[in-house]
Amino acid sequence: MRVVVATSNPGKVREMTEALSGLPWVLVPMNDPSLPAMTLPEETGATYEENAALKACAVSLVTGLPALADDSGLEVEALGGAPGIYSARFGNMKNDLERNLHLLEQLRPHTNRRAKFVSVVLLAYPDGQVEAYRGEVAGQLLEGPRGQGGFGYDPLFLLPDGRTMGELSVAEKRAVSHRGRALEALKSAHAARPV
Ligand SMILES: O=c1[nH]cnc2c1ncn2[C@@H]1O[C@H](COP(=O)(O)OP(=O)(O)O)[C@@H](O)[C@H]1O
Ligand SMILES: [Mg+2]
Numbered sequence: 415m416r417v418v419v420a421t422s423n424p425g426k427v428r429e430m431t432e433a434l435s436g437l438p439w440v441l442v443p444m445n446d447p448s449l450p451a452m453t454l455p456e457e458t459g460a461t462y463e464e465n466a467a468l469k470a471c472a473v474s475l476v477t478g479l480p481a482l483a484d485d486s487g488l489e490v491e492a493l494g495g496a497p498g499i500y501s502a503r504f505g506n507m508k509n510d511l512e513r514n515l516h517l518l519e520q521l522r523p524h525t526n527r528r529a530k531f532v533s534v535v536l537l538a539y540p541d542g543q544v545e546a547y548r549g550e551v552a553g554q555l556l557e558g559p560r561g562q563g564g565f566g567y568d569p570l571f572l573l574p575d576g577r578t579m580g581e582l583s584v585a586e587k588r589a590v591s592h593r594g595r596a597l598e599a600l601k602s603a604h605a606a607r608p609v
Contacts, residue, residue, distance in 0.1 A: 416440045417537070420473035420483040422454060425565030426593070430482065430535075432584045433597035437604055441482070444473055452476045462486065462499055462534035463546050470538035478540050484593060486533040488567050490517075490555065492524035498532075501566070510566050514559060517570065527555045531571065531579075533592040535600055545603070549595025553579070563587070 417439045419427050431441050444452060455472045459465040462485040470483035487501035497504040497517075505516035521527065530553070536546040551573070559569035561580025564587055569580030579587060588594035 416442055416479050418442050418444055418446075418449065418473050418477050418479050418481040420444055420454065420469045420481045423565070426484050428584060429588065429591075429593055430484070430597060433588050433594060434601060437601060442479075444477075444481075449477050457485070457499070457502075459485075459499070462532060462548075463536065465499060466534045466536035466546065467538065467544055470536045470544065471542070474538040474540050480537060480539050482535065482537050484533055484535050484596070486531065486593060488517075488571075489530050489532060490521070491528040492526040493520060514567060514570055517555070517567065518557065521555060529553060529555050529571065531567075531592040533596045535593065535596040537600065545600075547596040547599040547603070549592040549597070549599065551590060551592045551595070 419430055419441050421427060427443055434441060442449065452473065455468050457465040457468060459468055465485035466483045469485065470481045473481035487498045489495045489498050504513045507513045507516050531551050533549050534546055536544055538544045554572045555570050556572050556578065559580065560578045561569050563582055564580045569578055571579040573579060573590060579591065
């Protein structure tokens with residue numbers, strides 16, 4: 415089965431492709447030359463589920479193929495759960511580095527550094543059916559970045575084992591991360607059936 419990956423985030427493409435390698439699926443990036451040109455819709459939903467459905471359904475409709483999307487975010491306890499679903503546009507900053515600096519700035523007055531990552535991975539079919547899988551991981555935010563791996567807020571996110579998410583390989587990140595957990599649930603649900 416060909417499944418289109420409905421994201422323009424190369425970090426997500428890498429993690430999804432690695433995590434689902436055991437399924438008999440061919441994951442096709444949405445910019446593949448065999449597919450019509452398309453852009454992702456605006457994320458106007460109020461939840462990760464809604465935003466993931468907006469992205470996956472739009473791509474499935476245009477391509478006529480099942481499409482897989484992820485909507486995810488970082489929820490910081492001291493910031494009342496922000497940036498959450500707005501993680502990709504936090505502070506209106508234009509790249510990961512600036513968003514990380516903005517986060518450190520916001521956290522400066524706080525001693526509570528607890529945070530979690532949340533991911534909702536959603537598979538949409540051209541007939542309108544959808545299935546969603548959620549994963550979470552808890553950690554602490556450091557005062558400076560560590561590690562060159564992953565993407566986004568990974569270098570600031572300290573796991574219980576003393577490493578940041580930016581210090582993990584793709585396979586190590588899959589084993590513990592929010593997206594890895596959501597993808598594992600999708601994988602188990604599909605391991606037993608053909609589609
Ligand atoms: O695994 C992760 N590591 C680090 N940051 C993440 C991770 N997952 C999500 N994020 C952050 O949350 C944002 C989620 O954005 P969203 O899912 O709306 O779209 P995106 O595909 O455009 O990045 C990312 O841009 C990133 O800043
Ligand atoms: Mg989003």
